[in-house]
Amino acid sequence: MFRRSRPVLVLAAATCAVALVATPGWADSAPAKAGTVKVVTRGLDGPRQVSANGGRLYVAESDSGEITRVNPRTGAKSVVVSGLASPQGVAKVGGKIYVATGGPAPDAPAGDARPAIMVARPGEKPTLFADLLAYELKANPDGQTQFGPDDAPLDALSNPYYVLRDRSKNGFLLVADAGANTVLKVDRKGRVSTFFVPPTQVTGACADQPNNNASGKGCDAVPTGLAYGPDGLLYVSALTSEVRGQGRVYKVDPKTGKLVYTIGGFTSPTGVAVDKKGNVYVSELLQGAPEGDDPPPPGFDPSAVGQIVKREPSSAHKRSYAQVTMPSGLLVRDGKLYASAWSIAGFLGIPAAGQVVTVSPKAFVPLRRS
Numbered sequence: 001m002f003r004r005s006r007p008v009l010v011l012a013a014a015t016c017a018v019a020l021v022a023t024p025g026w027a028d029s030a031p032a033k034a035g036t037v038k039v040v041t042r043g044l045d046g047p048r049q050v051s052a053n054g055g056r057l058y059v060a061e062s063d064s065g066e067i068t069r070v071n072p073r074t075g076a077k078s079v080v081v082s083g084l085a086s087p088q089g090v091a092k093v094g095g096k097i098y099v100a101t102g103g104p105a106p107d108a109p110a111g112d113a114r115p116a117i118m119v120a121r122p123g124e125k126p127t128l129f130a131d132l133l134a135y136e137l138k139a140n141p142d143g144q145t146q147f148g149p150d151d152a153p154l155d156a157l158s159n160p161y162y163v164l165r166d167r168s169k170n171g172f173l174l175v176a177d178a179g180a181n182t183v184l185k186v187d188r189k190g191r192v193s194t195f196f197v198p199p200t201q202v203t204g205a206c207a208d209q210p211n212n213n214a215s216g217k218g219c220d221a222v223p224t225g226l227a228y229g230p231d232g233l234l235y236v237s238a239l240t241s242e243v244r245g246q247g248r249v250y251k252v253d254p255k256t257g258k259l260v261y262t263i264g265g266f267t268s269p270t271g272v273a274v275d276k277k278g279n280v281y282v283s284e285l286l287q288g289a290p291e292g293d294d295p296p297p298p299g300f301d302p303s304a305v306g307q308i309v310k311r312e313p314s315s316a317h318k319r320s321y322a323q324v325t326m327p328s329g330l331l332v333r334d335g336k337l338y339a340s341a342w343s344i345a346g347f348l349g350i351p352a353a354g355q356v357v358t359v360s361p362k363a364f365v366p367l368r369r370s
Contacts (some may be wrong), residue, residue, distance in 0.1 A: 001126060005262075005346075017257065018305075022087045022330050022333055028365070030305050030311045030321075035355050036322070036359070036360040036363035037322065037323075037324055037341075037356060037358070037360070037364045038358050038360070038362050039075075039355050039356075039357050040057070040070065040072055040075050040355070040356045040357060041070050041075040041077050041355065041356050041359060042070065042075075042353075042354070042356070042357060043077075043146070043352050043355075044059060044061050044064075044077075044340075044342075044352070044354030044356070045063035045064035045326065045346060045351060045352055045354055046058050046060045046062035046063030046343060046344065046345075046346050046354060047060070047061055047062075047329070047340035047341075047343050047354040047356065048059055048060045048061075048062050048087070048088040048161070048248075048328050048329050048340060048343060049088060049089045049090050049100075049161075049162050049163065049271075049328070049329040049340070050088065050329045050330070050331045050338050050339070050340050051091050051092065051163075051329075051331060052072075052331060052333045053091075053092035053093075054092075055072075056069050056070060056072070057071075057072050057275045057331075057356060057361045058070075058080075058090045058091075058092050058097065059077075059090070059329075059337065059340065059356060060068065060087040060088055060089055060090040060099065060329075061087065061354065062086050062087055062088050063104070063346040063351075063354075064082075064088070065082060065083060065084040065085060065087060065331065066079045066081065066082045066084065066087070067080050067082075067084070067087060067097055068080065068081070069082040069122075070281075070356060072185055072333075072336075072338075080122040080123065081097055081098065081099065081120045081123075081124075081126055082127060082130065084101055084118060084126055084127060085101050085114070086101055086102045087099045087101055087102075087161040088100050088101070088102040088117075088159075088160065088161045089101065089160060089161055089163035089175070089176070089280070090116075090153075091161060091163040091164060091165055091173065093165060093172075093173075094245070094306060095121055096119050096120065096121055096220060097119065097120055097121070097122065098117055098119050098129060098164065098173060099117065099118045099120070099126065099163070100116075100160035100163045100175060101114065101116050101118055101160070102115060102159045102160055102161060102178075102179075103116065105244065106189070112268070113132055114131075114158070114176070115132045115133045115136075115158035115159055115179065116128055116129070116130060116132050116160070117129045117130040117160065117163070117173065117175065117186055117190070118368070124368065125327055128190075128260075128365070129186075129190045130190040130191070130192050130224050132158045132175065132177060132180070132184065132192060132347070133157060133158045133162050133317055135158075135184070135192040136157050136158040136177070136179070136180045136182075137157065139194060141172050141180060141181070141184075141194040141197050142180065142181040142182060142197055142200075142213075142220075143213070143214075143253065144181075144212050144213045145210070145212045145213075146224070146264075154212045155179070155212065156178070156179030157178065157179055157180065158177055158179045158180045159176045159179030159180075160175050160176070160178070160179075160184075161176050161177070161178045161223070161224050161225075161270075161289075162175070162176040162223075162224060162225050162226050162271075163175055163226075164176075164226040164227070165226075166185065166254075166256055167228060167254060168227075168254050169255075170187075171187075171264050172185075172187050172188045173183065173185070173186040173187075173225055174184060174186075174195060174234070174358070176223040176225060176226050176236065176237075177217040178223060178224055178239065181197065181198065181200075181220050181223065181241075182194055182195075182196070182197050182221060182223070183195045183196040183197075183223055183226065183234075183236055183252075183273075183285075185258075193287045195257045196234075196236065196250075196252050196257040196259070197221075198221030198223055198236065198238050198248070198250055198259075199221065199259075200213060200218040200219065200220060200221065201218055201219040201221070201240050201241075201246055201248070202215075202217060202218040202219075202245075203356075204217075204242065204245070204246060205243050205245065205246055206218055206219035206240070206241065206243055206246050207306075209241060210362065211225070214289060215217055215360050217306055219240045219241035219243050219246055220240070221238040221239075221240060222238055222239035222240060222241060222242075223236050223237065223238050223239075223313045224237050224239050224270045224271065224330070225233070225269065225270065225271040225272040225273075225283075225330065226239065226272070227235035227272050227273050227274050227330075228254070228278050229251070229274035229278060229280075230274065230277070230278055231251075231278065232254065233251045233252060233253065233254065233260055233282065234251070234252040234253075234254045235249055235250070235251055235252075235272050235274055236249065236250040236251075236252055236272070236282075237249050237266075237269040237270065237272035237282060238250060238269065238273060239268050239269060239270065241270075242268045242286075243342050244267050245265060245266070245267055245302075246264070246267075246269075247265075247266030247267055247268055247269040247270075247282070247284075248262055248264055248266075248269040249263040249265070249266065249272055249280060249282060250262055251265075257273060263280065263311060266283050266284060267286075267287060268284060268286055268287075269282045269283060269284060270283050270285040270287060270327070270328045270364065271283040271328055271329045271330040271339070271340075272330060272346065273330035273331055273332045274332065275335075275337070276332075276334045276335075277313070277323070278309055278312075279310055279311065279312055279313065279324075280310070280311045281308055281309070281310055281311075281330050281332070281337060282308065282309045282311070282330075283306070283308050283324075283327040283328060283339060284306065284307050284308070284309060284327075284329050285306055285326055285327060285343065285344065286305060286306065286326075287305065287306055287307045288304050288305045289305050290307065297331065298321075302325070302326075302345070302348050302350070304323070305325060305326055306323070306324055306325050306326040306341075307321045307323050307324060308321065308322045308323065308324050308327050308337075308339060308359060308364075309321050309367070310322070310364050311355050319366075319367045320364035320365055320366050320367060321364060321365065321367050322363035322364045322365070323363075324330070324339055324341050324357060324359060325341050325342050326341060326342050326343050326345060326361075327339040327340065327341055327343065328340045328343035328344075328345050329343075336358050337358060337359045338356060338357070338358055339356070339358075339359055340354065340356055341354070341355040341356070341357045341358055342353070342354045342355050352362035
């Protein structure tokens with residue numbers, strides 16, 4: 001376990017038993033209506049980000065080390081890039097595919113993965129495009145102490161989790177680096193710079209959380225997802241050290257990287273998407289997971305873990321949810337909400353259970369005050 005948080009997200013539920021339940025102040029009111037969550041494709045291994053280009057979906061399969069292209073109409077899929085170490089984010093730009101390779105899982109051999117952006121054309125061998133670990137070691141954007149007296153890392157240094165095409169002038173890629181607690185810019189030559197450093201959360205349940213920052217307290221932001229909204233702002237989901245109810249979505253000026261507005265009250269968000277009406281969708285990967293670090297109780301149903309929360313723009317308190325099993329990446333495309341599902345099933349010993357699903361507006365039912 002990392003000392004300031006568990007931001008490795010390829011690890012996020014390495015315990016099928018992280019102590020997460022529903023967001024404080026809310027209780028589930030009813031299950032989503034049958035048939036409103038539909039499978040687009042199945043048989044994936046650890047699907048994380050889902051992106052789109054040219055009428056096809058691209059899925060990062062973290063467990064198999066592959067990028068898979070999916071026809072959203074038929075569900076037909078094919079591997080377009082392989083041989084990757086823990087791919088978590090993916091974006092196709094022109095004829096090339098850019099992949100965020102995350103930090104290794106806690107029990108992985110040393111050198112198993114190096115946090116980076118890799119690039120490849122479909123069918124070709126991936127090569128290094130941007131070394132994110134090297135940038136973190138040099139720049140340390142969040143300013144935290146990186147190594148202890150024994151020269152061991154105090155926590156994950158870099159763990160890129162999501163890649164998005166940068167819409168700003170002369171922009172190329174944006175990367176949510178969960179380990180570095182930073183949203184990074186990567187230019188067309190692979191040069192890395194800091195764009196946005198979400199604040200360390202120091203209120204509520206985070207006030208007494210140990211941290212390796214100057215004060216020694218607070219919850220790391222741990223950015224996990226990126227999306228543009230119809231207001232032109234960049235939305236950044238933040239895991240906030242997996243502390244219940246402390247997850248955030250930050251609205252950021254895409255030109256300056258300045259924080260504009262904060263939406264709170266989520267539990268461990270691992271993805272964000274915004275539709276044309278301004279509805280914000282947040283995936284809560286571990287909602288409903290058993291509490292504590294022990295194995296799940298006998299008869300535990302893993303299909304009940306996870307949900308997507310919808311926040312309407314008209315009211316900060318008007319929220320609903322759809323039960324989607326272990327959702328991670330979210331994408332709004334052509335009026336549809338896509339999600340990767342069963343994304344951490346491999347940690348539960350269930351291989352090739354990953355899916356991409358669509359979630360109908362009718363799948364969302366109200367959350368009520370508890």
